[in-house]
Amino acid sequence: MDNDPQIDEDECPICYTGLPLSKDGTKTAAEAHIASCIDSHMSNPGHQASDQKAYAKRAAELEHSQNEGNECPVCRTSLLTKEFDGNESARHAHIASCFERNDSSSKSQPQYAPPTYERPTNLRSEKLSKGMRDSKSFAVSSRSNGDTKGVVSTSTALSLQSQEDQEVGALRKWFSVLGGDSKTPMEKKQQIMAKADNLMSARWGPPGSQRREMVARYWAATRMFDHWMFLHGQHPRQFRKYLEKGYMEPIPTAMVTARTLAYLYPEGSYYETPAEKRLYYLLNNGMMPDGSRHASIRPLNINRDRYTIIRRGNQRNARQIPLDPKLLAKYMSPGDVFQSDKQIKSHNYSEQVPNTVYETRMKALHEFAEGILHGTDHLETMILLDVSGSMTWNPHSGIPGPDGITRYHDQPSNIRLVEHLVRRVMNHMLPRAQKEHPHQRGIDVVTFSSYGTYIGQLSTSNFNRDWQSKVRLGGGTQVMQGWQKVKATYFQHQNKDYGHGRFDPDFGWQATPGMPKLSLLVFLDGEATDMDEFELELLGETWAYVTIALVGMENCPHHHSHAIELERVARFNPHVGFFDVHGRVCERLIVQDILGSVYPVDPPVYEEICKPEYDIKPDELPAYSNY
Secondary structure, eight states, X not given: OXXXXXXXXTBOTTTOOBOOOOTTSOSHHHHHHHHHHHHHHHHOTHHHHHHHHHHHHHHHHHHHHHHTTSBOTTTOOBSOSTTTTTOHHHHHHHHHHHHHHHHHHHHHSOSOOOOOOOOOSSHHHHHHHHHHHHHHHHHHHHHHTTOOOTHHHHXXXXXXXXXXXXXXXXXXXXXXXXXXXXXXXXXXXXXXXHHHHHHHHHHHOSTTSHHHHHHHHHHHHHTOHHHHHHHHHHOHHHHHXXXXXXXXXXXXXXXXXXXXXXXXXXXXSSSSSHHHHHHHHHHHHSOOTTSOOOOOOOOOOTTTSHHHHHHHHHHHHTTOBOOOHHHHHHHOOTTSHHHHOTTOOOOSOOOBOOOOOOHHHHHHHHHHHHXXXXXXXXXXXXXXXXXXXXXXXXGGGOEEOTTSOEEOOSSOOHHHHHHHHHHHHHHHHHHHHHHHOTTOOSEEEEEESXXXXXXXXXXXXXXXXXXXXXXXXXXXXXXXHHHHHHHHHHHHHHHHHHOOOEEETTTEEEOOTTOOEEEEEEEEOSOOTTHHHHHHHHHTOSSEEEEEEEEEOTTOHHHHHHHHHHHHHHHHOTTEEEEEEESSOOHHHHHHHHHHHHOSSXXXXXXXXXXXXXXXXXXXXXXXXXX
């Protein structure tokens, strides 16, 4: 056939591969190869198709080789026509003119084409389109140089596509390693929740352990159970954050000893101390004692909110009213301390802001009383006294306030008033303690200043001698030091005598079922540097009922500011009762009010309070100048 490709004698006419040569120079091996190819071709129809492809490929290669030099390398015009047949000069002239036209057309085009700003849909389309443009430009340049192997552009595009697939695959692998798109939001939340659960188990032990039960009681006491469970289910990262900060558990004893929560933040900070920050988080996210929600509250800083503090103190001071003349006539006594003080000019009783006993406090005392009457609860009493240097300030010499103003007051010092009040309450507390413990000779008393001290039991029999010998005045005001001493003294007595309570190595003494409740009476002036920590501690204690008597100066906005803070504590904590005592007071009336909060069952009434043997003679106490 004239159109068949010319087959080389050194290759097989069937498979178009090189023929093997015999060692002796004969064509025996080549003939055997051709015969085997023919047999294979005839026996297997599948080889016919492959042979046709090979035949077409070979024909194209031979045709290309034959046409090499018979067409123009620029415009691909055949040079075998009559115009160029046998005329080499005409062929060279045609090729030269084609090159000139190609050069002139390329120079007339702009050297720089501005890029298009079409945003690719994704990385794959951007890379692939760039590869295709590169392959097309490469094909055009190949044709202009006389290269007719168009397969180069296709292989380039496929190579770029394969490279892009590898890059996208690598990105997907990295996203999978980093947790990018490999998990759904629900799976991520469940993973964080599982980590938080593991952290709780590592921190508090397995469910049912003593420490877990302690934490559960703390959640219930602070009324934060719903909030913590909400964070656990909806915001596990926040839950883990506050778990690690210790907001969900009682204050460790090591933090109290090191005063970690009383550390002062920089002056421009929103909160003064870490204790204040933690306290207001619990107050703003917990429930009220009656189960309701309240508006968010914020702390006031004397440096930032000085005028607000003074204004609200003056507003509370304006609510003062004179004492009821009928009550005053019944309860007044010549033994009231200001009556025997020669420096005090006025002999009129100071106006007072009416004390409020909140409904939730009354409900808590009623439940406590029901337990006592039915024998399921028992009551023990102690006294905590502030003996810091601020308690001894002489009001007639002037008392400087945090606002820099020195104020003068016509009244006795705070420590003189507290001494009178303590002696009066002893007349009523000791007989009630002796009903439970007939051999008890006094009431346990703890004092605090820069540190807490258990001074033993005070009684009315040797009160003056014991007060002078045991009470040491002066120092700073750290109420948490006194509170820790109260806890240690009370639990040690209960554990030694009755086996109640247990000691946790991290959180100190913890109450056990059946342990008597402590009714603690506190006298202080509100100047404690760790007052927020004390409020935070009381918020989580269910074994103690605390009655706070705040003593202070008459018509002083800073005293009323302290009173506002303690009123807030009493409003949020039904285990805390608050009474404001300032100026020239009717002592027997105050004693009846505060002991009504200390004793939910059998509080002293008028007939007992006003017994003549319980009154104080004006000349029994030391002179005012001793303080």
